[in-house]
Amino acid sequence: MKITSAKFVKGITGDDDLLHDGTPHIAFVGRSNVGKSSVINALLNAKELARTGKKPGKTLELNVFAVNAKYYFIDLPGYGYAKGGHDQREAIRDMIIGYLSQNESKPMTVALVLDAKAGVTDFDRDMLHILGDNEHHVVIVLNKKDKLSQKELSDTLYQIQREFPGITIVPYSATTQRKGADVLLSKLFA
Ligand code: GTP
Numbered sequence: 017m018k019i020t021s022a023k024f025v026k027g028i029t030g031d032d033d034l035l036h037d038g039t040p041h042i043a044f045v046g047r048s049n050v051g052k053s054s055v056i057n058a059l060l061n062a063k064e065l066a067r068t069g070k071k072p073g074k075t076l077e078l079n080v081f082a083v084n085a086k087y088y089f090i091d092l093p094g095y096g097y098a099k100g101g102h103d104q105r106e107a108i109r110d111m112i113i114g115y116l117s118q119n120e121s122k123p124m125t126v127a128l129v130l131d132a133k134a135g136v137t138d139f140d141r142d143m144l145h146i147l148g149d150n151e152h153h154v155v156i157v158l159n160k161k162d163k164l165s166q167k168e169l170s171d172t173l174y175q176i177q178r179e180f181p182g183i184t185i186v187p188y189s190a191t192t193q194r195k196g197a198d199v200l201l202s203k204l205f206a
């Protein structure tokens with residue numbers, strides 16, 4: 017999958033006609049600050065197309081990007097961020113669950129992004145259940161692999177694969193791996 021064009025289309029806070037226009041989606045979900053927006057930028061070879069931040073809670077809407085004028089990448093807000101306040105947390109949860117449980121325009125793939133150093137948290141286990149219940153095609157992106165040694169990375173991979181047999185896990189680093197994007201893209205479009 018070669019990226020020939022990428023542009024921001026719209027930020028939405030709930031359902032939107034755009035999501036149901038027949039364009040296939042690839043959705044990026046995960047805990048806040050794991051690097052969802054950074055992964056999107058790296059894959060699309062765009063610096064700050066999706067806004068990123070040092071502090072969690074950067075993405076607060078569903079941001080839709082048109083890729084090759086043929087697909088949508090959906091950058092979802094992160095879950096599990098405690099400081100956002102109750103109302104904001106609930107609103108974000110509703111947006112994520114609302115999107116993932118709608119059946120009309122199911123994403124072709126959901127990329128569940130993890131921070132390799134943190135591994136799978138209980139928030140991610142909850143999310144994997146929701147994804148399983150809705151029969152989504154899931155690829156785990158083990159992002160920030162640059163933070164781990166080779167040994168730590170293979171141990172982490174082994175543990176996650178053992179807990180979730182059958183799920184594709186792709187180690188990745190949004191900061192160092194512009195080139196490794198091809199492998200990840202091929203899994204997301206598989
Ligand atoms: P929310 O929008 O708040 O849910 O966060 P997000 O998951 O979109 O994370 P974002 O892309 O904003 O990145 C969060 C922080 O992690 C930023 O400071 C990034 O520079 C950093 N980051 C992202 N990917 C990597 C990576 O592969 N390696 C390292 N070391 N840092 C990364």
Ligand code: MG
Binds near residue numbers: 053091092
């Ligand atoms: Mg983000």
